[in-house]
Amino acid sequence: MLVTRNLLNNLKNIFKNEPRSKSHLESLRERITSGPGLQDFIRESPILEKDGEDWKYYEGKLKRDKGEDKRLRLPPWLKTKIPTGKNFSKLKDQLKTLKLHTVCEEARCPNIGECWGGGEHGTTTATIMLLGDTCTRGCRFCSVKTSRAPPPPDIDEPLNTATAIASWGLDYIVLTSVDRDDLEDGGSNHFAKTVREIKRLNPNIIVECLVPDFRGDLDCVKIIVESELDVYAHNIETVEKLTPFVRDRRANYRQTLSTLRAAKSFKPELITKSSIMLGLGESDEEIKCTLEDLKAAKVDCVTLGQYMQPTKRHLKVVEYVTPEKYKYWEEIGTSLGFLYVASGPLVRSSYKAGEFFISSILKNRKINNETQ
Numbered sequence: 295m296l297v298t299r300n301l302l303n304n305l306k307n308i309f310k311n312e313p314r315s316k317s318h319l320e321s322l323r324e325r326i327t328s329g330p331g332l333q334d335f336i337r338e339s340p341i342l343e344k345d346g347e348d349w350k351y352y353e354g355k356l357k358r359d360k361g362e363d364k365r366l367r368l369p370p371w372l373k374t375k376i377p378t379g380k381n382f383s384k385l386k387d388q389l390k391t392l393k394l395h396t397v398c399e400e401a402r403c404p405n406i407g408e409c410w411g412g413g414e415h416g417t418t419t420a421t422i423m424l425l426g427d428t429c430t431r432g433c434r435f436c437s438v439k440t441s442r443a444p445p446p447p448d449i450d451e452p453l454n455t456a457t458a459i460a461s462w463g464l465d466y467i468v469l470t471s472v473d474r475d476d477l478e479d480g481g482s483n484h485f486a487k488t489v490r491e492i493k494r495l496n497p498n499i500i501v502e503c504l505v506p507d508f509r510g511d512l513d514c515v516k517i518i519v520e521s522e523l524d525v526y527a528h529n530i531e532t533v534e535k536l537t538p539f540v541r542d543r544r545a546n547y548r549q550t551l552s553t554l555r556a557a558k559s560f561k562p563e564l565i566t567k568s569s570i571m572l573g574l575g576e577s578d579e580e581i582k583c584t585l586e587d588l589k590a591a592k593v594d595c596v597t598l599g600q601y602m603q604p605t606k607r608h609l610k611v612v613e614y615v616t617p618e619k620y621k622y623w624e625e626i627g628t629s630l631g632f633l634y635v636a637s638g639p640l641v642r643s644s645y646k647a648g649e650f651f652i653s654s655i656l657k658n659r660k661i662n663n664e665t666q
Contacts, residue, residue, distance in 0.1 A: 429472035437604035456491035486521035
């Protein structure tokens with residue numbers, strides 16, 4: 295529509311300011327010929343990007359051809375502001391003082407400026423990463439550093455984490471962690487202790503745990519479920535066909551589904567959640583199949599977001615999925631019966647829009663239980 299409006303304005307100016315002559319007609323014909331073509335008007339949403347004060351067509355490709363090695367240029371809808379502001383600086387300093395890690399920093403999340411800075415509503419959100427900043431696995435999409443023998447967990451971390459969270463005055467907090475295959479329990483008891491400390495200091499805070507698969511050990515899953523958390527999350531990450539190429543060899547598509555299914559069986563009223571990255575070469579049929587598998591595992595909430603290559607050492611983006619396509623997947627997810635579907639280029643497994651939606655569901659449930 296913007297292109298159409300600009301073209302009409304140009305035509306009005308031509309007829310207003312130039313004399314009606316042969317040269318004028320030739321000039322008009324030349325301008326029309328060099329302007330937008332039929333395909334530009336057939337396209338549902340033309341891709342435009344800001345160039346100074348003007349708009350221009352995005353000339354980059356959205357998908358790499360088979361065998362092509364060149365990195366794709368970032369489309370305009372994925373360009374975010376550099377993190378700044380008082381809230382951002384304050385939170386960063388406090389986390390450093392308490393020796394706490396966040397997935398926001400370690401995984402180079404594109405939403406860190408919005409979440410840490412408070413966004414338009416002034417609400418600060420962070421996802422705390424427990425058990426250190428070093429993972430025992432090496433997924434090809436993740437920038438968190440890896441080691442076969444990371445440092446032992448900080449025994450003061452559960453209390454430090456709870457203390458910091460209580461001082462922030464948040465309604466909703468997400469706890470996640472690196473994979474700790476070097477620990478017998480995968481760090482599940484450390485997770486559970488942190489949740490209990492948070493609930494002790496603030497019983498009303500909603501706690502989501504975005505946990506590893508614990509090598510498929512369902513006893514570890516049960517420890518997490520019984521820790522008083524409100525939302526159990528574990529990400530399936532990608533479609534089954536791509537799992538061996540995207541995730542660490544110890545991760546497994548069916549193993550992920552089994553842990554999510556088990557969490558629900560241990561506590562049916564618990565909200566469960568998972569996430570899918572798009573843009574790694576998956577087909578529409580495979581995405582739909584993954585959504586159906588998650589639904590069959592009784593997952594309540596699902597998020598879909600764009601994979602973005604964190605460094606040159608990691609997997610390249612195969613495709614930048616358009617916002618219109620994410621809207622399509624949101625509609626598909628909703629039609630499958632998920633309680634909540636967040637789908638968009640910058641959506642991540644822990645994203646405050648979804649957190650507020652889930653918190654409202656949990657609060658309504660609490661009110662209904664109290665009135666019965």
